[in-house]
Amino acid sequence: MGGWLVKELIDRGAEVVALVRDSNPRSMFIRDGLNEHAVVVNGCVEDENVVRRALAEYAVDTVFHLAAQPLVSVAKADPTDTLRVNVQGTWTVLEACRQLKVRHVIVASSDKAYGASPNLPYLESHPLEGRYPYDVSKSCADLLSRMYAETYQLPVCISRFGNLFGGGDLNFSRTIPGLIRATLHDEPFVIRSDGKFIRDFLYVKDAAHAYLFLAEKLAAGAIKPGEAFNLSLEIRMTVLEVVELGLKLMGRTDLKPVIQNIASAEIREQTLSAAKARRELGWEPAYSMEDALLETIDWYRDFFSLTANADASHRTALQTR
Helix, strand or coil: CHHHHHHHHHHCCCCCEEEECCCCCCCHHHHCCHHHHCEEEECCCCCHHHHHHHHHHCCCCEEEECCCCCCHHHHHHCHHHHHHHHHHHHHHHHHHHHHHCCCEEEEECCHHHHCCCCCCCECCCCCCCCCCHHHHHHHHHHHHHHHHHHHHCCCEEEEEECEEECCCCCCCCCHHHHHHHHHHCCCCCEECCCCCCEECEEEHHHHHHHHHHHHHHHHCCCCCCCCEEEECCCCCEEHHHHHHHHHHHCCCCCCCCEECCCCCCCCCECCECCHHHHHHHCCCCCCCHHHHHHHHHHHHHHHHHHHHHHHHHHHHHHHCC
């Protein structure tokens, strides 16, 4: 997500400062050379000295707080690190923004912040009731954002997206990149759940545009500090339906998925209403699920082709030494 947002900001002529944790991240931000057009600050989001220095030294005007430990399975295995990054990281960013009087702050929350509920789709007025490690971390980050807006009048807007997907995501434990990789390698995709979990989706390009759209509306005074907005395609799809659509678009309906039914500590059904964003801000996604999946498949097909060619060139070079 961060890579696509950086690309969009650079394309629009913005001066970008990116906080990057790993010196050699897997992100498309580094791989596609976007770092050559942005200032890169290495460090962790929960390190208050690093965050404050980056904001002060580069006189940052607008902050997009996307940094997080985003994997549900990792959060279950290591809850304390997830809470440290997602919760402490959020208050570190917000406190630095307060002290340095940053003009606009967009915080990435999630549909997971709502927790499980029989009342769907979620509206922005729904209580934040996360119970599992990742969900709780997002509920807390969301509440912290509202606290800073209400108590200190920090100009914060909170985005709550459904499941984001698109090229550049190399966490192949996720459904869509995992499905595409398995299919392109002529392997059946393994579904950890029973395939009936229902999720809401948004294409990564639509998400990048949505972040900038919210920042522009916040700057124009159309959004009150502390307001949250759901953004999604507003569709209900089971994991199995997503897999079947992906296989159809790749012409591989013969590769039947393997259903393990071993997933735990995950919410069974989550869908969002984006009616508020459409009604009050005039927001609409540009991509349908099918069009977004087609672009995503093409991105990974190119990625694996380039990777295979690079590996072949490396083997040839070793053999000729």
